[in-house]
Amino acid sequence: MDISVVVPLFNEEESLPELTAWIDRVMQSHNLSYEVWLVDDGSTDNSWPVIQRLARENEHLRAVKFQRNYGKSPALNVGFRHANGDVIITMDADLQDSPDEIPALYRMITQDGYDVVSGWKKERKDPIGKTLPSKFFNFVTRKVSGIELHDFNCGLKSYRRNVIKSIEVYGDMHRHMPLLAKWAGFRNIGEKVVVHRERKYGYSKFGISRLITGFLDLLTLMFVGKFGKRPMHLFGTLGTVMFVIGFITALYIGGAKIYALTNNMPKTLVTDNPWFFISLTTMIMGTLLFVTGFLAELVARSNPDRNHYLVETVLDA
Template identity: 60%
Template sequence: MDISVVVPLFNEDESLPELTAWIDKVMAENNFSYEIILVDDGSTDRSWGVIEELRLQNTAIKGIKFRRNYGKSAALNVGFEATQGDVVITMDADLQDSPDEIPELYRRIKEEKLDLISGWKKKRYDPLTKTIPTKLFNAATRKMSGIELNDFNCGLKAYRSDVIKTIEVYGEMHRYIPVIAKWAGFGKIAEQVVEHRARKYGTTKFGFSRFINGFLDLLSIFFVGKFGKRPMHFFGSLGVLSFFLGLIMSLYVLIEKQILIWKGLAYRDVTDQPLFYLSLVAIIVGSQLFLAGFIAELLSRNAPERNQYLIEKELK
């Protein structure tokens, strides 16, 4: 099969018939073999009933329904597991992503041998309350990941099948799939300017909390990707640094007092100096960080996936 289109959705019953008909038209015009996987993330409207009706009209349409709302990342992860196509396209169900972009995305994945193409909605129809925070997060993600993409959060993306069968998406991490893919060893990542259409039906399902959750997930991805198999390098380094900084400060206070005594000058008791208490805090925090790293290292060494590594090719 050439293409799998994964569409996560929540309360989008009005847009589904138009979206699937549009995708079918594009696939027929380009002679693609395809499947459309609609993942209903616990909708409370008629979305699942519409999916069942569409399935009767087009056997290329497949549906997955959650018992409750788990979020877009969960919907994508389950959709990825069900795909059979060589190239996987993801898009939102609200008709803001254009299926007309699919042929070019497919061509570039195949001809340029890319792992992932992320859409860039260069001209957006979203309000400033959504676009300004998005720009800030994109800038932060570029800085932390080293991936030069302008729009990490665009729902329209294309993947080689190997990529989505390897990575795991959870929490709010769907917006950071390029980062997850890079940490998994898929570094051939490109960007493509795509059309952003104004929402035709319903209202947006995302609130301001997604930006807070997204930032926390970015930190999580960065930490796990870099130190997941060697947590002692992170906690131990910070612990040793804090411990020796506190030790140096405490020695300074003690030596200063002793020098003043030798010279017969007035001095303050060590316990009367704020620097002494700061040094104690630094020593205690350093010890705790070191112990945290030691415990994390023990857990990591006993984890069942401790020696699981992604192998691209093997000759025997």
């Protein structure tokens, strides 16, 4: 099968008939074999009855229904598990992503050799209250991750099959799929300018809170990617540095006290110096960080997947 289209959705009953018909026209006109996985993330409207009717009319449609709303990342993860295409394309169900982009996204994977292609909504049809925070978020993510993409949050993306079978999407990590792919060893990540259409039905299901959770997820990914299997390297290093700084400061304060006593200088208590408490607090924090790293290392070594690595090729004589 050439393409699997994975569409997470929540309360999109009005847009589904038009979306699925549009996808079918594009696939038929380019002679592409395909399947569409509609993942209903616990919709409270008539999305599921609409999906059932559409599936009876179109043999290419597949569907999964959650019992309740879990979020976009779990919906994508389930869709990825079921996808059978050589190229997997994700898109939103609100008709702001154009299915006309699918053939070009497919060719960039199969002909141009990309592992991941992310859409770039260069001319967005959203209010400035959404576009400005999004630009700031993309700038920070670009600098932190080292991936030169303009729009990490675009729902329209294409993946080589082995990419989505090698990564796990959870929480709200769908915003950082290119980074997940990079951590898994897929570094050929491209970008394509895509048309962003005005929302025709319904309303946006995401608020300003997604920016906060997006940054938190980015920090989580950076930590897990670098120190997930060796947490002691982070906590142990920070703890050792802080303890040494506190210890040296305490030695300096003690030396200054001895110098004052031996040279008949005015007598003061060590506790009168605020740096004494700063050095003491620093040593305690350093000790706690070191112990945290030690405990985290024990947990990491108890993980059954601690020696799980993605192998691309094996040459065995």
